[in-house]
Amino acid sequence: MDTTKYRDLFVSETREHLVSLNRALLALEKNPDDPALLDEIFRSMHTIKGMAGSIGQDQIAELAHKAEDLLDRLRKRQLKLAQPQVDAIFESIDYLESAVAELAAGRDPQQSLKDKGSGLSKKIEALAVAPQSSKTEASSNVSGGNDFSRINPLKTADSFVYKVRVLLEADVALKSARAFLVLHTMEQFGKIAYTVPERRDLEAERFDRGFSVFFVTNLHSEKEIKSRIGYSEIEDIEIEEVVEETEEEAVERRTVSAFTQLAQERPREVKVSTERLDKLMNLVGELVVWRERLKQLAQMSQNTLIQDSVDQVAQITSELQHQVLASRLVAMSEIFDRFPRVVRDAAKVLNKDIDFKLEGRELEMDRSILQMLAEPLVHLLRNSVDHGMETMVQREASGKRKIGTVTLSAQKVKDQALITVEDDGRGIDHEMIKKKAVEKGWATAEQVSGLSQKQAFDFLARPGFSTAEKVTEVSGRGVGLDVVKSRIESMGGSISIESTAGQGSRFLLNVPLSLAIIRTLLVSARKQVYALPMSQVMETFELKPENVRTLQGKTAIVYRSQAIPVQRLSRALKLETEEGILSGPTVVLERQGSFAAYVIDRMVGQQEIVVKPLSRFLNADKTFSGVAISREGHPMLIVDVNNLET
């Protein structure tokens, strides 16, 4: 059975359960005697089992069922909780995660993950071996109850009641007309009490492929009924006679499976696809651009009536933008809750014992920023466990607590999120970094001696700091930090590092809470407008030809008593090769602690822009970090100053 609509629900609900499973299981590992945790894990598994069974994912259901059995025995204290069981349940969670990912990608895990699933099921079954076997009930069916108040009035002395389930073919066109044809045909030889989904939903195509008809007829032959409604483009018809349920059955029905509840409940909150949110964001971005244009025109018109109306529209647009941005907010917990697992696994491999603390799970930020943050954070956490934390032996030797602490926290500072990854590990010796920077030829011994600790740590995030074949304790902290840094900066954020040798390190990330709306300076080069992030623009001035020197064959100017490279922006963008005489409007840009100047054609102005990602065709050399829409409605490239040629 392929039920896409349910599949999406299944994917999102199961993911939520997997997050809480992970959290509860981690907690259980620390407090093995907490019965509430076991209950929670058991319930989540049970729900997943029911949902999976309902959409025909038998393999997931089977695994969840086996895990549930195991948990049930642990719960009833027929088995004692031990590491192999915890690991096996972790393993099942991993399997379920990948199975759900397969489903979400439109593949069938029963095919792609077949062997893995069945192997795991057997493993768990073996672990669950206990004296007496507990009940093994079949997974609940999503049939719902039969509403006899609607059936009984149609019954006569010689009529029979059937539930007819019709499953249309997968790619059937005009579904509701097809459903109508079936119902129309059935009405030729009986009466329809009701349908599930309701008839109006069938007419409005609010159903997937299957529907059920509660049907009263004088025909008493399932075969005959089937052949009468056997139309084309119908995959399957199931017919069962329906008898009024007993009180006992009614009670059972009330314990509806979580899945049915899910599908039928009218939630207060509506799930909106991220795609739709992005579309809304695009439209609002467009609207804001036109609002600006309209404002200009209104001003030019000098007509106060028009101006007043435009002001009104402008206000509503701002409010709309605000609301759309707010609707994109999600809690940090969405990604934070995955991290305890990341830290646990990394620590386990390295045989370290780490107490992981999470703070600020409830802080809300834009969904797309949060998604971009996940990877850098995983990297920083792994780095902390891997390179930051000493081994247990080393910790004991230096008089520290054997168990190390890693803390991930998020808090709101002004309109930004401050996210810190902190550990009480060995810390970073800034003198060592300075030494290495000199070795690399990035600075002279005199230069580094005057640098603050903070400036010294900036070297850590330079590409190439940790390219050493053998990653040492110091250089290890720099691994991938350049990538983390450029990722954070592309989001309009910044990263800084604090550390005290012997006591620990702290990585501080400042990122915008709301979708990348950044202030930019618009400049033109070769008739095209480019946006430069204001945060990296140091200065603008009119360059005079006599101020340009040539040092080692490269043009340079003196800026803050320091020689910095200068060239035309159009040349850095490979739009021309000729240099000619350098003069005219010039911007000085800051790039990872150093400066470079670019001569432009013209300053266009300043604008707040909504950053959109760049098509993957154009992402290859990272000269641009994104794209936005100009006031005139044209695409406008945002220069990634850090990757611009000097």
Added chain:
Amino acid sequence: MTEKIASEEKVIFNLGSEKFALGTEKVKSIEEMQDIIPVPLAPPYVTGLINLRGAIVAVVDLRQRLGLADIQNGRDMVILIVEHNGEDVGLIVDRVLSVEIFEMKSQPVPEAVTKTKSGRFYLSILGAKDEKVVILNLDKILALEEK
């Protein structure tokens, strides 16, 4: 049932005088030619970016991608918006001719042709001689090449 007869709807278009086709299921919309903002340092066959109702879409010069002669046509040029790997991409074509349902068997591309510059982007060929229509392989056309 008889042997398989592919009856598929295709958008037929010109690049120069040759006829090419893509399945209608791949084409999301046909847009008028508009200002395309060039992107420095982009691959040569990427013309630039357009603003498509608030979404920014990269536009590929299909003629250049296929290595065909560069004839300026201009007037009837349109942009076909296709979806590829979850991203919308525009393809510039010289002229859209028709949308037709084909009900004939397509032939494989002759091996000699697959080795030509443009032939590697061909999926199959419908019809023969003057009425020949080349069905393009979108995945190959929009695959990123290693530098």
Added chain:
Amino acid sequence: MGHRVLVVDDAIFMRTMISDILKKGDFEVCGEGATGAEAVEQYKKLKPDLVIMDIIMPDMGGIEAVKAIMQIDPNARVLMCSAMGQQALVVEAIQAGARDFVVKPFQPSRVLEAARRVLQIS
């Protein structure tokens, strides 16, 4: 010999295509029509086993033609052809007496399956 089918569509292209599909499926195309009025005329004359008819045609539309044909022969078997998005018209045609429908663009197997179902041959 196969069942006799009357094919009605205002586009020659579609008629040719449907006829080809039917012939390959062992049906006999006994007549063709381009309008609803022609369909009714041909039906009287040919008494086919099955009519395959487009839902939108100039002159007399498909739905009126179904009604007219049902008047002549309450047991007439009519299979409608419809394009995507014509849900309401299809429902109307079924109410008028059409037995089934297929949706353009056609898959030959779907046309044949529907034709066989309507004629209750397997």
